[in-house]
Amino acid sequence: MxxxxxxxxxxxxxxxxxxxxxxxxxxxxGVQWIINPWDELALTRAMELKEANAGKVESVVVANVGRAxxxxxxxxxxxxGADEAIRVDADPLDAFYVASQLAAVAKDYELVLAGIxxxxxxxxxxxxxxxELLDRKSISAVSGIDFDGDSLKVSREIDGGSQSLKMELxxxxxxxxxxxxxxxxxxxxxxxxxxxxxxxxxAPVEAETLTAYxxxxxxxxxxxxxxxxxxQAGDVIRxxxxxxxxx
Amino acid sequence: xxxxxxxxxxxxxxxxxxxxLASYATQLAESxxxxxxxxxxxxxxxxxxxxxxxxxxxxxxxxxxxLFKSLDNRAIAKAINAAAAKVGAAIVVIANNNLGKAVAPRxxxxxxxxxxxxxxxxxxxxxxxxxxxxxFTGKAFANIEVKxxxxxxxxxxxxxxxxxxxxxxxxxxFDSGLTAADFETIIxxxxxxxxxxxxxxxxxxxxxGRGMKxxxxxxxxxxxxxxxxxxxxxxxxxxxxGWRPHAEHVGQTGKIIAPNLYFAFGISGAIQHLGGVSxxxxxxxxxKDPEAPIFEAADYGIVGDVFKVLPQFISAAKEMxx
Ligand SMILES: Cc1cc2nc3c(=O)[nH]c(=O)nc-3n(C[C@H](O)[C@H](O)[C@H](O)COP(=O)(O)OP(=O)(O)OC[C@H]3O[C@@H](n4cnc5c(N)ncnc54)[C@H](O)[C@@H]3O)c2cc1C
Ligand SMILES: Nc1ncnc2c1ncn2[C@@H]1O[C@H](COP(=O)(O)O)[C@@H](O)[C@H]1O
Numbered sequence: 001m002x003x004x005x006x007x008x009x010x011x012x013x014x015x016x017x018x019x020x021x022x023x024x025x026x027x028x029x030g031v032q033w034i035i036n037p038w039d040e041l042a043l044t045r046a047m048e049l050k051e052a053n054a055g056k057v058e059s060v061v062v063a064n065v066g067r068a069x070x071x072x073x074x075x076x077x078x079x080x081g082a083d084e085a086i087r088v089d090a091d092p093l094d095a096f097y098v099a100s101q102l103a104a105v106a107k108d109y110e111l112v113l114a115g116i117x118x119x120x121x122x123x124x125x126x127x128x129x130x131x132e133l134l135d136r137k138s139i140s141a142v143s144g145i146d147f148d149g150d151s152l153k154v155s156r157e158i159d160g161g162s163q164s165l166k167m168e169l170x171x172x173x174x175x176x177x178x179x180x181x182x183x184x185x186x187x188x189x190x191x192x193x194x195x196x197x198x199x200x201x202x203a204p205v206e207a208e209t210l211t212a213y214x215x216x217x218x219x220x221x222x223x224x225x226x227x228x229x230x231x232q233a234g235d236v237i238r239x240x241x242x243x244x245x246x247x
Numbered sequence: 248x249x250x251x252x253x254x255x256x257x258x259x260x261x262x263x264x265x266x267x268l269a270s271y272a273t274q275l276a277e278s279x280x281x282x283x284x285x286x287x288x289x290x291x292x293x294x295x296x297x298x299x300x301x302x303x304x305x306x307x308x309x310x311x312x313x314l315f316k317s318l319d320n321r322a323i324a325k326a327i328n329a330a331a332a333k334v335g336a337a338i339v340v341i342a343n344n345n346l347g348k349a350v351a352p353r354x355x356x357x358x359x360x361x362x363x364x365x366x367x368x369x370x371x372x373x374x375x376x377x378x379x380x381x382x383f384t385g386k387a388f389a390n391i392e393v394k395x396x397x398x399x400x401x402x403x404x405x406x407x408x409x410x411x412x413x414x415x416x417x418x419x420x421f422d423s424g425l426t427a428a429d430f431e432t433i434i435x436x437x438x439x440x441x442x443x444x445x446x447x448x449x450x451x452x453x454x455x456g457r458g459m460k461x462x463x464x465x466x467x468x469x470x471x472x473x474x475x476x477x478x479x480x481x482x483x484x485x486x487x488x489g490w491r492p493h494a495e496h497v498g499q500t501g502k503i504i505a506p507n508l509y510f511a512f513g514i515s516g517a518i519q520h521l522g523g524v525s526x527x528x529x530x531x532x533x534x535k536d537p538e539a540p541i542f543e544a545a546d547y548g549i550v551g552d553v554f555k556v557l558p559q560f561i562s563a564a565k566e567m568x569x
Binding site: 014117122125128132159164165167168210211225226228229247 | 255257318319320321324343344345346348349350351352353355356357359360361362363364365377379380381382383384385386387388389390391392393394395401431432433434435436437438439440445447451475493494496499500501507508518519522525528529531532533542543544545546547548549550551552555556559560562563564567
């Protein structure tokens with residue numbers, strides 16, 4: 001089995017979000033880029049599966065649709081342990097466009113892992129779109145994957161509980177928290193080795209966009225917090241009832 | 248052209264979320280001067296589906312195939328697509344919950360539709376078709392234009408206020424044309440959370456962070472939640488420690504919720520935590536550190552010890568309820 005892990009390149013989670021003057025685009029100046037948190041967990045789990053199934057998992061490859069700016073993030077994925085990286089050299093214009101690009105590279109991978117959403121535009125779309133473009137089974141909200149060398153044992157969260165599933169390959173798994181305990185941090189050796197691993201740059205295929213980001217807004221500033229003394233804590237309940245009318 | 252809404256069921260029952268979706272689809276259809284239909288998959292009693300009439304749904308297509316129970320993502324997307332084709336739907340509305348998030352992108356590709364997930368309310372404009380959604384995990388909003396003729400929208404739970412519009416609902420048998428071979432998700436076991444208010448459904452949420460100190464102290468949060476009819480949540484370190492189940496973890500890497508009221512006990516208010524809760528209408532924070540960032544996001548705050556405040560909240564809440 002070959003595993004493909006989709007890698008979103010997103011601003012560090014503590015980034016202060018700014019837009020350009022006419023609020024039509026994200027201002028990326030000074031931004032630190034990271035592997036999208038769920039993709040980092042997906043990659044960690046992919047490495048664990050490879051290690052636990054010597055010979056059965058041939059390789060773990062990571063893929064991103066983005067410009068050269070994303071190469072730092074891809075190198076980090078290689079340092080974590082991926083064997084090879086693919087970058088489709090195009091702006092990630094919208095979810096359908098990105099999924100169309102990924103469809104052109106994902107066909108040969110029996111297991112594809114996507115994150116549940118990217119921390120930037122939160123479109124929560126690419127994994128499912130790619131599965132449909134590949135006409136392949138998908139399981140979403142996946143919180144665990146095991147491989148017995150033949151089929152997969154997958155746990156997923158459903159609305160109101162969780163389930164344990166048995167799935168045959170090929171599969172596209174859209175993963176969330178729980179898939180791996182902690183993201184794997186690259187070791188020095190990994191960082192050295194990553195420099196020599198292949199990072200293949202591919203030209204994009206012809207594809208449409210179906211949505212456009214017209215403009216951005218910041219949330220309205222919040223009114224100051226009303227402070228109550230610890231000794232009168234019970235007043236909060238009264239205020240929630242009488243003033244805020246939420247109780 | 249028409250608007251179609253996918254109405255999910257939980258063991259044959261509808262939930263508040265179903266009515267929010269129905270009401271949203273009705274209002275959306277009205278703003279576009281289009282008819283609205285619903286589709287239901289799996290075994291649901293006619294009397295249950297007729298309840299959608301309170302929110303303007305005149306027709307429900309019901310495919311009672313039991314196999315939909317396996318929640319096979321591809322099969323459900325196919326079935327909704329078949330329903331959309333049957334009534335000429337150009338816009339499909341789906342819940343932004345686990346199932347909806349799994350199905351909507353697949354359906355969007357099938358329909359060659361632009362997808363916007365977790366939309367906030369009705370469109371900002373209908374021509375061009377622009378909707379608003381949260382981006383950067385709550386740090387900003389985007390106005391997104393859907394350029395394609397077909398559109399799929401997912402609606403965040405608890406984000407749309409129900410508007411009553413009573414009509415008579417016709418429930419029509421519908422065959423989406425799927426066969427047993429279309430269902431490829433093999434379920435070995437299911438673990439249902441029962442008897443508790445689910446976090447995603449909750450209008451009030453009581454949450455605890457590392458400041459709660461230990462798993463056993465949650466009995467006080469449970470007591471308050473019980474009195475208020477609230478769901479329980481926690482910060483990431485709390486679920487990482489195993490004090491609480493992962494399903495209760497909220498924030499950027501957990502669930503994103505928007506209840507009417509959110510209580511944060513002993514939670515510092517890290518930006519990744521706020522990403523999951525900042526859309527709550529009212530936030531109450533209790534923290535012994537006056538500099539804790541949670542107070543910048545809160546509406547009501549107490550600088551103090553959670554273990555002194557909780558008993559007072561519990562007795563005040565009991566008093567209010569009696
Ligand atoms: C990529 C990434 C993603 C993340 N995603 C999430 C996420 O989804 N959700 C999430 O929650 N975190 C997330 N985090 C972690 C986040 O940064 C914080 O570390 C975490 O939210 C802190 O949890 P806490 O507030 O419970 O604990 P702490 O930061 O330890 O805060 C405990 C608070 O309790 C107060 N306190 C202590 N004792 C008492 C007492 N007796 N009475 C009153 N107050 C008391 C303290 O003053 C303190 O403010 C993420 C981090 C990263 C890097
Ligand atoms: N530009 C991209 N290139 C490759 N994979 C991506 C890209 N953007 C998002 N993804 C993947 O799709 C998942 C969901 O992202 P999104 O649909 O954009 O919220 C992410 O967790 C990634 O696994």
